[in-house]
Amino acid sequence: MNWLTKKGFHNQKTQNQKETSESKKKKKNDDEAAKKMVDFRMPLHYPKYSKEDYLNMEEWRLDLLLIQYGLLDHVNGTLHYKRNFAMGAFLWPHQF
Structure with a gap:
């Protein structure tokens, strides 16, 4: 036992x-x-750039914007791809 x-x-x-x-x-x-x-820190303000601003934005400035919103980890690609991603994320459909 x-x-x-x-x-x-x-x-x-x-x-x-x-x-x-x-x-x-x-x-x-x-x-x-x-x-x-x-x-991750969410900014208080939504970016107020126009489509033209995104199209003329330098890559380093675009990277900083995406980092600020915690999105750079989701974007791996060319400058053209990053611009399209940012416009899709931050512009309303009627602005695109």
Whole structure:
């Protein structure tokens, strides 16, 4: 009978270790997500550029605008692609 209680205790201990390692992984993922959220700051004002402004905007200025709104990570491409993305994100359909 002693072996039965030891085996049951061992299984309980193994189960608790698994739960602990899973909770550590979840906490690590939550911490990483929270860190990313802390880095993002939503500007108070919507950009007020016209279509012509976007078409004439230098790439570095466009990159800063996209960084400010947390969108540069979603845009990988040429200057033409970045301009089209910014116009689609910030202009109303009747302005495009």
